[in-house]
Structure formats: C-alpha cells, structure tokens
Amino acid sequence: MAEDDSQRFERVVREYGAALARLAAAYAPERADRDDLSQEILLAIWRALPRFRGESSERTFVFRVAHNRGITYRSRRRRLPSLPEEEGRGREVPDAGPDPAARLERARRHERLVAAVSRLPDPQRLAVLLHLEGLSHREIAVVQGITEENVAVRLARARKALRLLLGEAEP
Amino acid sequence: MSERRDEWERWQEDWQGGGATPDTRQLPVRLRRERRRMLLATAAEAALALAACGGIAAALVHTPHGFDSWWGIAVLVMLAGSWAIATWQRRRVDGLSLADATESFVELARRRCRRQLRAVRLAWLLAALELAFLVPWWIGGFRVHGLRPESALTWFAWWIPAAAILGLFAGTLYVRRRVRAELAQLDRLAAALSADRATPDNL
Numbered sequence A: 001m002a003e004d005d006s007q008r009f010e011r012v013v014r015e016y017g018a019a020l021a022r023l024a025a026a027y028a029p030e031r032a033d034r035d036d037l038s039q040e041i042l043l044a045i046w047r048a049l050p051r052f053r054g055e056s057s058e059r060t061f062v063f064r065v066a067h068n069r070g071i072t073y074r075s076r077r078r079r080l081p082s083l084p085e086e087e088g089r090g091r092e093v094p095d096a097g098p099d100p101a102a103r104l105e106r107a108r109r110h111e112r113l114v115a116a117v118s119r120l121p122d123p124q125r126l127a128v129l130l131h132l133e134g135l136s137h138r139e140i141a142v143v144q145g146i147t148e149e150n151v152a153v154r155l156a157r158a159r160k161a162l163r164l165l166l167g168e169a170e171p
Numbered sequence B: 001m002s003e004r005r006d007e008w009e010r011w012q013e014d015w016q017g018g019g020a021t022p023d024t025r026q027l028p029v030r031l032r033r034e035r036r037r038m039l040l041a042t043a044a045e046a047a048l049a050l051a052a053c054g055g056i057a058a059a060l061v062h063t064p065h066g067f068d069s070w071w072g073i074a075v076l077v078m079l080a081g082s083w084a085i086a087t088w089q090r091r092r093v094d095g096l097s098l099a100d101a102t103e104s105f106v107e108l109a110r111r112r113c114r115r116q117l118r119a120v121r122l123a124w125l126l127a128a129l130e131l132a133f134l135v136p137w138w139i140g141g142f143r144v145h146g147l148r149p150e151s152a153l154t155w156f157a158w159w160i161p162a163a164a165i166l167g168l169f170a171g172t173l174y175v176r177r178r179v180r181a182e183l184a185q186l187d188r189l190a191a192a193l194s195a196d197r198a199t200p201d202n203l
Helices: A005-027 A029-050 A058-075 A100-118 A120-133 A139-145 A149-167 B002-016 B027-062 B065-092 B100-146 B152-195
Strands: none
Touching: A005 A058, A005 A100, A005 A120, A005 B002, A029 A058, A029 B027, A029 B152, A058 A120, A058 A139, A058 B100, A058 B152, A100 A120, A100 A149, A100 B002, A120 A139, A120 B002, A120 B152, A139 A149, A139 B065, A139 B100, A139 B152, A149 B002, B027 B065, B027 B152, B065 B100, B100 B152
16 A cells, blocks of 8 residues: 555654754754754655655655755854754763663764764765765765765865864874 | 775764654644744735725725826736735745755755845835825825824824834835845855865865
C-alpha cells in the first residue's frame, strides 16, 4: 500500500529528525532559537513533501528544504546569532550508551564542533553541514546547485578553517 | 589523503553524536497559528483596501465634480489594481520553492525582497494620490457642512481615513525596514556564494 502524506512525513522525521535538529543548531546556535527553527524546518518539510515528485532523492529534497529554511531564518534575523551557549548549559546529551562520562564527552565534542561550524563562512558551512551528515559530493552539489568540483573546493577550505577553529592545526 | 579522510570521519562521528529527534507534537498548533496569522493579515489588507476605495467612492457619490471625479476614479482603479496585484504576488511568494538548490533559492528570495520593496513604494504613491484627492474634499466638506471634530460624520469622513493612511504608512515603513535588512543579508550571502565558486586552481 502506498504511504500517504502524513505517513511519509512521520517516516521522514524518524529518518532525518536528528540530522535536521543538528542542522538547525548550526543555523541557530542559541537553544531557544534552535528549537524554534527545528519546528519551522519540520513545518516547511510537511508543506513541501506533497509536492515532491522524485526529481531528486528524498534525502536531497529534505536537506534542500531544511537548508533553505535555515537561510531564510538567518537572513531575517537582525543580529547575527551569537556563538553557542557555554559548555554544559542547555546541552543535549545524546543517548550513547550506559557510560555517563563517555556520553558527556561525546556531547562536549559535538557542541565544540557545532561552535566551529557556526563560525565558518556561509558557503563553506552549507557544504560542511551536508558532508558531516554523510552526503556525497554529488548529493551536496545537487542540494547547493553547484558542481562537484566546487563542493570539493569548499570542503577543502572548510577543513583548513575547521582545523584552526578546533585548535587542531599543525604547528 | 587518508589523514584527510580520517579527519572528516572523526568529525562526522562527533557531529552525528549529537541532536535529538525534534518533537512533532507542536506542529499542528504552529500550523494553525500560522494560518490564523495569514488570515488576519489578508483580512487587514482587504479591510484597508476596501476602506480606501470606499472612502473615495463615497466622496465621488457625495460631491461629483469634473476634475475631482476623474482624479478619484483613477485613484480608485489604481488602488483596486494594486490590491489585486498584491494578493496575486503573495500567492506567488507563498509558493516560493523551498526545494530549489541553494543558489537559485537565494536568488529567488532576493527577487521577492525587491518586489516587496517596490510594493511599499507603490503603496506610498497611492497614499499620496489618495491624499491629494481627499485633502481638498475634506477642506471643502468641513467648510460646507460646518463639521465638528466629535461628530459621527467627521469620524467617518476624517478620523478613520486619516488613521488608516497613518497606519498604512507606519506598517509599510516597518515592512520596508525589515525587508531591506533581509535583502542586505541575502545580498551578502549571494556575494559569498558567488565568490566561493572557485576552481581547484585558486584553492
């Protein structure tokens, strides 16, 4: 039986919900804004899904809608978002196993990366967010409307910048 | 090469270690709230347009003069036309494809902002034309009827239209400020995207 729109939406949230929340965090580092943007992204996907005719993969489609919503959100804000909240405040602790110390360490590394990604220039941030979610260069090129070569260039630049921001640059 | 891959893999692992599935229970409430807001905005716009058209129509019926009549009819037609165009444009904006590729979406969003700024200028022009028609009519009307500020007719003929025009001006001023700020951000993003369209040669 073919799935209807609401079933499809529920499946999309199940499959990509966590990824969309991470994406929202990179566009809106402050916690209150982050939840708000997550909801706006879901709303945009809910509205856009019935118009999806399979011209691209569903994953590409979902990320396109989410990114464009993130861009709109950022461009409508008067002030640029500040950096993420201090470590330990309002942090989401993912369920990564029984060891609380390992969980906290994982959350700390994640927040540190979110902070670094938030500071990247826009074009690089767009490419990096998708790459970190595991999209191929080809898929990133489709989402952004650029060539795979451009994607490679943006990611190479972003890698250098991320190393610096994370304090991992070679001396 | 493998170091690069390892680095990305480590970052991917760190990245995907965070983020919880968002709660979707609030979505229907948000959707209802948004629909209500859209409905209110459309109703307010329609009320304003009808009041502006109605005011002129009432003036024309009450005291038809040669030049004034033509001026009034022209403003009436322009008001009705702009209202129709604004409604049509909003439908197009609502249909703005969020599923477009980033660069074309940014371009579409910039176009939408420019269109909104043009609409604001048009609203100001129409308000000025309407005032040019109404002010002489107000002056003449007050003199002929000897109206007092608190009389019911003064409310309908002067206070309410004046408040509507003032409200229109304040509202469009706010929209213009917001849209200009948005356009500036989008322009910066478009410039950054375009500058970053590089080849590996200039990496």
